Amino acid sequence: MIKEILSGKTCAECRMCCIFDRYDIWETPVFTEEIKNKVLEYVPDAPFAKVGTGYMLNAGEITDGQIYSCPALTENGCILGDGKPFDCRIWPFRVMNRDGIRVIAVSSLCDEVHNQTHEKLRNFLKKGLAEKIFSYADKYPETVKPYYDNYTVIFPEEK
Numbered sequence: 001m002i003k004e005i006l007s008g009k010t011c012a013e014c015r016m017c018c019i020f021d022r023y024d025i026w027e028t029p030v031f032t033e034e035i036k037n038k039v040l041e042y043v044p045d046a047p048f049a050k051v052g053t054g055y056m057l058n059a060g061e062i063t064d065g066q067i068y069s070c071p072a073l074t075e076n077g078c079i080l081g082d083g084k085p086f087d088c089r090i091w092p093f094r095v096m097n098r099d100g101i102r103v104i105a106v107s108s109l110c111d112e113v114h115n116q117t118h119e120k121l122r123n124f125l126k127k128g129l130a131e132k133i134f135s136y137a138d139k140y141p142e143t144v145k146p147y148y149d150n151y152t153v154i155f156p157e158e159k
Ligand code: SF4
Pocket: 017, 018, 019, 029, 070, 071, 072, 073, 074, 077, 078, 079, 080, 084, 085, 088
């Protein structure tokens, strides 16, 4: 979905968005029922919890230094391939609520995207992805995270 600004090779070699520590465990993606069921076919004990209209991973208590891997992550990458959750397909973008306004922000953990100019990222989002992200957030409000300052706001929602 964002191949124009992030190469598939960089993405495949990184996996930063698939592993979590206690500070970014809130970043685990929201799964639709269909995608959650797909993961359960491969990993029957994957710990899903219903959150709003979707499902999230219930990682339990994560201690300092501990890493939690998404159960869909294997040595060969994500078992879901192109059928991964929307949150994963748009990462390092996230939709967030900053002071009551929905914004699309970019994570500083992804150098390749984060280091591009805001203008370039805004222009990319304007070509249709911003609209898709906000309409997905209408359907799955739990994908809207509280603003976190490790993210840079690129695209506030225009009403
Ligand atoms: S669903 Fe796939 S891409 Fe998304 S966090 Fe899990 S392993 Fe990574």
